[in-house]
Amino acid sequence: MARAVTTQKKVMWTALAWGFGLLMFFPILWTFLTSFKTEAAAISDPPVWLFFDWTLENYTAVQDRSNYPKALMNSIIIAVGSTLLGILIAVPAAWAMAFVPGKRTKDILLWMLSTKMLPAVGVLYPMVLLAKWLGVMDSRILLIVVLMLINLPIIVWMLYTYFKEIPGEILEAARMDGATLRSEIIHVLTPMALPGIASTILLNIILAWNEAFWTILLTTVDAAPLTAFIASFSAPEGLFYAKLSAASMMAIAPILIMGWFSQKQLVRGLTFGAVK
Amino acid sequence: MATAQSRSAARIMIAPAVFLLLVWMLIPLCMTLYFSFADYRPLRATFDAWIGFDNYIRFFSSSSFLKSVVTTLWMVSGILLITIIGGVLMALLLDRPMFGQGIVRILVIAPFFVMPTVSALVWKNMFFNVDNGLFSYLYKFIGLQPYDFLSQSPVFSIVIIVAWQWLPFATLILLTAVQSLDSEQLEAAEMDGAPALARFRFIILPHMSRAITVVILIQTIFLLSIFAEIFVTTSGAFGTRTLTYLVYQRVLESQNIGLGSAGGIIAVILANIVAIFLMRIVGKNLDN
Numbered sequence: 001m002a003r004a005v006t007t008q009k010k011v012m013w014t015a016l017a018w019g020f021g022l023l024m025f026f027p028i029l030w031t032f033l034t035s036f037k038t039e040a041a042a043i044s045d046p047p048v049w050l051f052f053d054w055t056l057e058n059y060t061a062v063q064d065r066s067n068y069p070k071a072l073m074n075s076i077i078i079a080v081g082s083t084l085l086g087i088l089i090a091v092p093a094a095w096a097m098a099f100v101p102g103k104r105t106k107d108i109l110l111w112m113l114s115t116k117m118l119p120a121v122g123v124l125y126p127m128v129l130l131a132k133w134l135g136v137m138d139s140r141i142l143l144i145v146v147l148m149l150i151n152l153p154i155i156v157w158m159l160y161t162y163f164k165e166i167p168g169e170i171l172e173a174a175r176m177d178g179a180t181l182r183s184e185i186i187h188v189l190t191p192m193a194l195p196g197i198a199s200t201i202l203l204n205i206i207l208a209w210n211e212a213f214w215t216i217l218l219t220t221v222d223a224a225p226l227t228a229f230i231a232s233f234s235a236p237e238g239l240f241y242a243k244l245s246a247a248s249m250m251a252i253a254p255i256l257i258m259g260w261f262s263q264k265q266l267v268r269g270l271t272f273g274a275v276k
Numbered sequence: 277m278a279t280a281q282s283r284s285a286a287r288i289m290i291a292p293a294v295f296l297l298l299v300w301m302l303i304p305l306c307m308t309l310y311f312s313f314a315d316y317r318p319l320r321a322t323f324d325a326w327i328g329f330d331n332y333i334r335f336f337s338s339s340s341f342l343k344s345v346v347t348t349l350w351m352v353s354g355i356l357l358i359t360i361i362g363g364v365l366m367a368l369l370l371d372r373p374m375f376g377q378g379i380v381r382i383l384v385i386a387p388f389f390v391m392p393t394v395s396a397l398v399w400k401n402m403f404f405n406v407d408n409g410l411f412s413y414l415y416k417f418i419g420l421q422p423y424d425f426l427s428q429s430p431v432f433s434i435v436i437i438v439a440w441q442w443l444p445f446a447t448l449i450l451l452t453a454v455q456s457l458d459s460e461q462l463e464a465a466e467m468d469g470a471p472a473l474a475r476f477r478f479i480i481l482p483h484m485s486r487a488i489t490v491v492i493l494i495q496t497i498f499l500l501s502i503f504a505e506i507f508v509t510t511s512g513a514f515g516t517r518t519l520t521y522l523v524y525q526r527v528l529e530s531q532n533i534g535l536g537s538a539g540g541i542i543a544v545i546l547a548n549i550v551a552i553f554l555m556r557i558v559g560k561n562l563d564n
Contacts, residue, residue, distance in 0.1 A: 006373075013372040020366065021383035027440065028386055030410070031398050043408040046417070089296065092289035100286035106562050108294065110555055115297045117551035119501050121523045122540040123304035125311065125533050130304070149300045156293060181285065210391040212504035217528065230393040231508050241402055248394045259389030260382050266445075267452050274490045274558050275449050 028252075035059070035245035042241040058246035068247065071229035075251075077140050078215070078225050079208040082147035083201055086155045089148075091197070094159035095189070099171060109160065113272055116153040120213045131218060140223045143215060147208045155204055158269045162196025199265040202258055209255050226251040305544070311537035319531045331538035341539070343515070344522040347431060351518060352499045354435040355442060356492060362439075363446030363491065364484065368476075370447070371454045388444035392504035399437045400426060400509045430514035437505050442498075446491050453487035454480065486557070493554035500547050519543050 022029075033049070034042050041052045062068050097105045127146070128137070136142040166189065174188045212227040219228050230251055233244050259266075267275060312331055315324040335341050370381060387395065403409050404425035412422035425433040457480065465475050501520050510516045512525060523543055526536030 010373050010375070013369070014374040014376065017369050017372065017374050017380045018376070020369065021380040024440070024443065025383040025386055027395070027398055027403065028390065030402060031394075034402065045408075045413060047410060047413055089293050093293035096286035096289040100282050102283065102286070106559065108290065109562065110559055112293070112297055113558065114551060114555060115301050117497050117547055117554070118301060118305070119520065119540075119543045119547045121501065121503075121520045121527075122544040122547075123308055124524065124540065125527045125537060126304035126307035128528070129307070149296060152293060152297060181282075206389060210389070212392040213501065216393075216504060216507065217524075227391050227393050227504070230391065230397060231504065233397055241408070244397060244401060248398055252390050252394055255391070256386060256389050259385070263381070263385055263448065266385075266388075267449055270445070270494065271449060271490055272558050274554075274561050275452055275487045 028256075031245045031248050034241055035249045037242050037245075039240055039242045042245070058242045059250070062243055062247045062250065066229070066247075067224075068229065068250065071224055071226050072250070074140060074219075074223055075209055075225035075227075078143045078147060078223070079205045081140070081144040082151065082208050083155075083204040085144060086148045086152050086204060087159075087197065087201060090152060090155040090159055094156050094163055095185070095193075097156075098160055098163035098166075099168060109157065112153040112156055116150070120150070124217065127214075127218065137218065138220045138222050138224075142218060143223055143225070146214050146218065147211055150211070150214070151204050151207055154207070154269055155200055157272050158200040158203065158265070159193075159196060161268060161273050162200070163193060165196075166192050199262060200269070202262045203265045203269045206255055206259055206262065308537045308540050308544075311533050312541050314534045314537075316533040316537075317531060318533065327534070331534045332542075335535055335538045335542065340517065340522060341519075344517050344519045347515060348500065348518040348520075350431055351435055351438075351502065351516075352496060354432070355439045355499055356495060358435065358439040359442045359446040359495065360488060360491065362443050363450045364488070366443070366447040367450035367454045367484075368480070370451050384447055385444040387440050388442070388448075390441065392441065393508055395441055396437055396505040396508045399433075399440070404433055426509060427514055430510050430516045434502075434505055434509060434516055437509070438499065438502060442495055446495070449491050450484060450487055453484045457483050490554070490557060493550060493557070496550050497547060497554065500543070500550070519546070 035058055036054045036056070037048070037052050038055060038057070041048055097109065131137040131142050170188060170192075171184060174184050179188065209225075210227070212231075215225050215227045216231055219225070224232075230247060233247060313326055313328065315322055315327045315330070317323075366384060370377065370384070374380070401409070403411050406412055406422050406424040409425075411425065415422045423429075462475060462479060465479055470478075502518060503520055503524065506512060506516055506518065506521050512521045517525070519539070520543060523536050523539040526532050526539055528536075
């Protein structure tokens with residue numbers, strides 16, 4: 001009897017949860033469906049759900065007509081470039097703070113975090129001015145550096161929390177066996193730290209991919225990534241729903257998939273270890 | 277054991293990151309501070325390096341400043357309200373036994389990974405649009421006059437868009453907190469006949485309180501800088517000009533650098549007030 005009640009309850013919870021889940025997901029689903037409609041079907045009244053002539057013409061139209069490939073390329077280069085550059089700088093720092101903690105390690109970590117809280121708009125004009133002075137306005141390198149800097153605190157923090165979990169005894173044992181600092185890093189630490197580094201890379205590519213302040217305001221044509229590309233659809237083209245949907249799907253699909261793999265890291269990466 | 281040698285090695289390893297962040301913080305911020313005391317309007321070729329606190333006085337006394345602060349407060353608190361209440365309920369729901377829990381989780385979390393410009397445009401055109409938006413069809417379907425969301429309730433519309441993006445974040449973090457709850461305690465309370473509401477009020481909610489605080493603080497910091505969602509939906513029209521957006525307009529649109537910089541400094545100070553509280557919680561956690 002009791003068993004029947006729990007199954008019944010489970011079915012009820014399942015229905016409720018799926019209902020809310022689908023509600024949250026609905027805008028994405030709707031965009032997905034619309035991207036396969038003709039423009040006429042996209043604005044038909046009443047809306048059509050599944051039974052329309054599925055077409056791929058929007059995807060080809062967006063790719064042919066606009067500079068989508070260039071924007072995609074920019075997004076990839078900027079997101080991956082800024083993340084890898086950040087990793088390069090953050091790994092030694094996080095390693096040192098996790099394994100050779102000093103009196104001021106905590107202060108440094110908190111100070112780094114505080115730089116993340118600086119509102120971007122507070123330094124908007126100086127950044128535009130500096131970029132113009134250096135002649136790097138609307139260039140990929142500028143965005144790689146800027147996005148690296150705004151995400152560096154998160155990268156350091158994530159790596160720090162991962163490295164902290166590696167037991168120090170293992171390092172001491174390696175040192176006893178005569179391992180040098182170099183071989184200690186390469187043969188002992190790196191294999192243990194790789195999963196953490198990989199998740200850090202994943203989350204930061206997502207963050208950089210979706211960053212929509214600097215990528216919009218520091219680019220015009222040459223370095224404009226997908227965020228800026230999509231923003232340009234807010235003009236008359238926004239009225240072409242099916243094409244807007246196709247462009248949107250192409251902009252979010254890769255990151256949506258990566259995001260699903262990084263759910264767990266999200267909590268760690270964005271709460272700075274404050275929620276476990 | 278950390279030797280003197282490994283200490284100096286550690287210092288060298290930390291140095292690049294510290295140096296870069298220091299430069300990144302100090303140089304632009306000092307420039308903004310400098311400009312905030314200057315009368316600098318490039319379009320009119322005006323440059324007067326020192327006009328004292330004039331910009332601050334003008335920024336504070338302009339009606340757009342007060343309006344933008346009010347708009348910012350409405351927007352941030354509206355989004356927080358929806359995401360926190362929704363997040364607690366969603367977290368509790370996702371913690372229940374059910375079929376296909378993993379898939380539901382994925383569905384719920386997905387909006388967080390949608391880039392802000394995409395979600396803003398999709399909502400603006402395909403949901404809020406008064407002629408062809410889904411909500412208009414829905415209104416007509418139930419026999420109501422279609423409602424022009426973005427011009428009639430612009431702040432509310434943006435709240436919906438941003439809340440949709442951040443609800444997954446709140447849910448995910450609060451779910452982590454719920455799952456770390458000692459289930460024996462809950463079972464004991466249930467055995468003692470504590471009703472569900474009392475269990476929530478006296479066991480679950482206190483347990484979640486810290487996670488809720490963290491979510492509020494982190495979201496507030498990010499929400500104070502909402503930009504893209506306003507940029508592609510209303511461009512600051514219809515009373516959706518937040519402090520961030522006002523500063524952006526002063527600096528890049530009307531090119532009044534002095535005034536905009538004063539606004540920027542004010543935004544930095546406001547964000548720092550929130551940041552101090554977050555840092556305290558994070559700092560305490562580092563000690564354990």
